[in-house]
Amino acid sequence: MKQKTITTMSNTRRGNIALVAALASGGLVACGDGHGSPPDGAGGGELTAAQVRELINAQIPGGIDKLKVPATDNAIPVPGAPQGFPGRFDTTDAKRYLGKQLFHDPNRVRRVNTNVGQPLDFPASTAFGGTIGVSDSPAGPPPAGTFATTTQADVNRITSLTVATGSCGSCHIGEAAGKAGQVLNFNTGGEGRGYTDASGTFFPRRRAIASLTKVRQQPIFEGDSLVDALPTLTEIYHLPDGSRVVSTPALFYHNLPPPAGFQILQTGRLDELDSVARQAPAMIGFAFNNRLLFGGFAGEASTTIGSLQPSSILLDPPFDDPAQENITFLLLDAHRMLGTQNATLQGIPAFVQAFREAFPAEAQQAAAANDPNILINDFNVARATATFLRTIVTRDTPYDRFLAGDDRR
Secondary structure, eight states: OHHHHHHHHHHHHHHHHHHHHHHHTTOOOOOOSSTTOOOTTOTTSOOOHHHHHHHHHHHSTTOGGGGSOOSSGGGSOOOOOOTTOTTTTOOOHHHHHHHHHHHHOGGGOOOSSOOSSSSSOOOTTEETTTTEEETTOTTOSOOTTOSEEEOHHHHHHHHHHHTTOOOGGGTSOGGGTTOOOOSSEESTTEEOOEEEOTTSOEEEOOEEOTTSOOOOSSOSSTTOOSOOOSOTTOEEEEOTTSOEEEEOTHHHHTSOSOOTTOEEEEETTSSSSOEEOSOOOOSTTGGGOOOBSTTTTBTOOTTSTTOOOTHHHHSSSOOOOOHHHHHHHHHHHHTTOTTTHHHHHHTOHHHHHHHHHHOHHHHHHHHHHTOGGGTSSHHHHHHHHHHHHHTOOOSSSHHHHHHTTOOOO
């Protein structure tokens, strides 16, 4: 499969960056033990830069050229189009530009305090994904087990405070080249960007908004604002046998249709603070990385336990997306955009025009049917975003120049 070929390129490229660094610095010496034999003439001492390239060339299927980033964005490898969806993963500059704008636009974050059909209804008299009880709800007192209780007026205040305030760029901060800059990353419910020190180095820094509802009494880390109930991809379910289980959204996708008694009680996808308690993956090299999300579940087949493949459920004919499109669609769910963003984007003329240029075939279909949802929908958003991310590559780093034959350190 073409996708697996790309994975091999990715893992090999990353591994060889470390290998080359060690060899070029004299940290490794060649050994004459069969598989590790140095190239002819290398002897038993340090390898020259040319000999390192020769060694890599001999070990990589297809040679060292397989590690080089293509000279143009259109030449970056993409998976083959699935049956029924021709050109689905093609790279165009219009798609790339649209994806870049979508990646950084906070207007898409609209699914805040939406408790119905997410993917099931949350318990009555609760807010923010079942985590907060609403004391004055007309449906009666909130259920036991919520993390805190507040009034409907306060729920409305927090909703208005956090809606349309985040984006993909909230964690993958552009000022830091989109790299992982924090252990705790905050989207909605967070504030701040970072600071620049006296030498001009930018440090990403965001924090939780302290005026959200307090859900804990004891801090779990220094500076804890006590406002976060659950990490983003953590959910609590009630199972038909009466037990409760803490899981990921995969539990729902692997129990379709939901059996009688299967309920979603609380989720970190919709609590007050969108928090990812890990370093956000770097954007650079996205095109060559098929091990995404939880150590690699993004892009796994829908039959894989723990995987999340909405395309296999929602598209006709169904198929499993590659890792890049898969994870960008999942982030629409995890970061408060899924479903609710489309009406917002359809009301912004600049975005409508950008979608028309990025997806001309869908634009014609939408015009003929007088249905903007054919053009501006969650899957096309994910496709454009994945295209943008695939084009974030390096072509002139010391490693790239080394592969091209530059022996300077």
